[in-house]
Amino acid sequence: MRQEYLYRFSDRYSEGGFKRLMKEGFMMKNGHYNYIPTYTGPGHASVYSGTTPATHGIIANSWYSKELKRSVYCAEDTTVYNIGGTPRAGKISPRNLLSTTITDELMLANNKRSKVVGIAIKDRGASLPAGHLGDAYWFDSESGEFMTSSYYGDKLPNWAQKFNEQKQVQTYLQMTWEPLFPANTYVNSIDDDNNFEQPFIGKDAPVFPYDLSKLNENNGGVGMISSTPFGNSLTFDFAYAAIEGERLGKREETDFLAVSFSSPDYIGHRFGPSSMELEDNYLRLDREMEKFLNFLDKEYGKGNYLIFLSADHGVAEIATHMESENIFAGNVNVGYIRSQLMGYSNYVYGEGDWIENVSNDQVFLNHKLIQEKEIDLDDMQEDLANFLLRFRGIKEVYTAHTMRSTEFGSGRAKLLQMGYNHKSSGDLLLILEPGWLTGGPRGTSHGTGYTYDTHVPILFYGWNVPAGSSTRYATITDIAPTLSMLLNIRLPNGATGQPIHEIFE
Numbered sequence: 001m002r003q004e005y006l007y008r009f010s011d012r013y014s015e016g017g018f019k020r021l022m023k024e025g026f027m028m029k030n031g032h033y034n035y036i037p038t039y040t041g042p043g044h045a046s047v048y049s050g051t052t053p054a055t056h057g058i059i060a061n062s063w064y065s066k067e068l069k070r071s072v073y074c075a076e077d078t079t080v081y082n083i084g085g086t087p088r089a090g091k092i093s094p095r096n097l098l099s100t101t102i103t104d105e106l107m108l109a110n111n112k113r114s115k116v117v118g119i120a121i122k123d124r125g126a127s128l129p130a131g132h133l134g135d136a137y138w139f140d141s142e143s144g145e146f147m148t149s150s151y152y153g154d155k156l157p158n159w160a161q162k163f164n165e166q167k168q169v170q171t172y173l174q175m176t177w178e179p180l181f182p183a184n185t186y187v188n189s190i191d192d193d194n195n196f197e198q199p200f201i202g203k204d205a206p207v208f209p210y211d212l213s214k215l216n217e218n219n220g221g222v223g224m225i226s227s228t229p230f231g232n233s234l235t236f237d238f239a240y241a242a243i244e245g246e247r248l249g250k251r252e253e254t255d256f257l258a259v260s261f262s263s264p265d266y267i268g269h270r271f272g273p274s275s276m277e278l279e280d281n282y283l284r285l286d287r288e289m290e291k292f293l294n295f296l297d298k299e300y301g302k303g304n305y306l307i308f309l310s311a312d313h314g315v316a317e318i319a320t321h322m323e324s325e326n327i328f329a330g331n332v333n334v335g336y337i338r339s340q341l342m343g344y345s346n347y348v349y350g351e352g353d354w355i356e357n358v359s360n361d362q363v364f365l366n367h368k369l370i371q372e373k374e375i376d377l378d379d380m381q382e383d384l385a386n387f388l389l390r391f392r393g394i395k396e397v398y399t400a401h402t403m404r405s406t407e408f409g410s411g412r413a414k415l416l417q418m419g420y421n422h423k424s425s426g427d428l429l430l431i432l433e434p435g436w437l438t439g440g441p442r443g444t445s446h447g448t449g450y451t452y453d454t455h456v457p458i459l460f461y462g463w464n465v466p467a468g469s470s471t472r473y474a475t476i477t478d479i480a481p482t483l484s485m486l487l488n489i490r491l492p493n494g495a496t497g498q499p500i501h502e503i504f505e
Helices: 020-023 040-049 103-111 121-132 158-165 168-172 212-218 219-229 230-246 263-271 276-300 321-322 334-349 365-371 377-388 400-405 411-418 476-487
Strands: 026-032 060-064 070-074 116-120 135-139 147-148 256-259 305-307 355-359 362-365 396-401 428-432 461-462 468-473
Touching: 020 276, 020 461, 026 476, 040 103, 040 121, 040 476, 060 355, 103 116, 103 256, 103 476, 116 121, 116 230, 121 135, 135 230, 147 158, 158 230, 168 219, 168 230, 212 219, 219 230, 219 263, 230 256, 230 263, 230 276, 230 411, 263 276, 305 476, 334 355, 334 377, 362 377, 365 377, 377 396, 377 400, 377 428, 396 400, 396 411, 400 428, 411 428, 468 476
Parallel strands: 026 468, 116 135, 116 256
Antiparallel strands: 026 461, 060 070, 135 147, 305 461, 355 362, 362 428, 396 428
16 A cells, blocks of 8 residues: 555545544654565564564565575465365464564563454465464465464364354355446546456456456456455454454453455556556545444544554556556566576586576575585675676666675665565565566566655554654654554564654654
8 A cells, every 4th residue: 555545545535434544643644664675574574573674584475495495485384284264375374573573562561461363365464463472364265264373273263263154255256346436537547448457367358347256266266355345345344253252452451453454455466556446445445444443433432442554565556557658667577587697607607507596586596506616605796796787677786795794874775785684585686677577567566665665654543642744754663663652562572663753742
């Protein structure tokens, strides 16, 4: 969610949803991610730990393990198994997160009398916010159930089992996704029928309406719910069930409900930030938010609960759309660049598997081979970095040696350094030109240190939060320290952010 969505679609937001949070809460209008890469896993980990991947260790959604010689998923845990759902989706826990979270610290502050519940369609969007001590539930795209893993317990609580028995996802998948308002009134979006968005299988064009009963079979089955606004509705439904089932906020202790809405990301990837589909998603989410705030008012009383709203990253415009508007943008062919890099390495250093992996705009070299051939690693990194700068779309390349030996105080290099983990990150770190992506001609992505990916909402509302806003630069790693100060508990143990002092003045 970009910060701009709070304004761009505001003329049709309800008074009780996003507008209420903005008018009655405190908003840092210039809030940013302070590292690269801006992905989902690192985003959730950073918001809740108050620090960056350099410290908490979640450097991407998945990354190449130098030790295991394979890709490692940010929330994977091969020692656990599924509780509910299916086995494929059950090997999940927060063990890869190397620092505590604000949710951990809340539980540690009162000998674990608080309850923490993390909920999302994405497993990483539930498990990382719930921390090491909370409970997490995510959506299984195969069974259509919300599930957990044996890390959290040996069975689903009764309230979660009853929710799954209702098969609410099947009800949503019988619906048709149509615009909430007349199509010709979506003036903040480009034409619905265009060549930039990724259509669902079974539709010739990415245009409304979307009859989910006819489309879901060839588009992931029950998992298709994720790519529609009804994924938000399903997430809210489960959140209501958790509040009631766990009696959150109804005991003597402060409880924490961490809800992540995954559907805006799926919709954003497929249709892009200028699409009617994305605009409609936020108009619908706003009304769901209004309903939720009214529910909290009724359950706890206005002012007796505390909310923060943020996002795990922003999003880039679709590169081909920008090119059509004569704006410098494009798509980098990673496969071609890798093959050229391998060819160059073989030419200069002799035949060998010099390149172990290329992923997340990073290159991992074969250190064992480099050592055997008695090649200076630092010199090779620098040589290959200069070679990569030849390719159109690549703006800068930094070496691991530079990341370790130089402290950067500003700019993209600093953002890259805050995302660089000495044990896990690669040998070469690439920064693309603004507006450039590593995808295909349709759809879009995120991950850079440019403002379209970093500028997200940082908004507090409710208990002990004054109304107001500030344009001071703030970072998402300031969220957890702010919560720590409001709750009078310890900072997460790796926190590097600072409390937002305007809230306390």
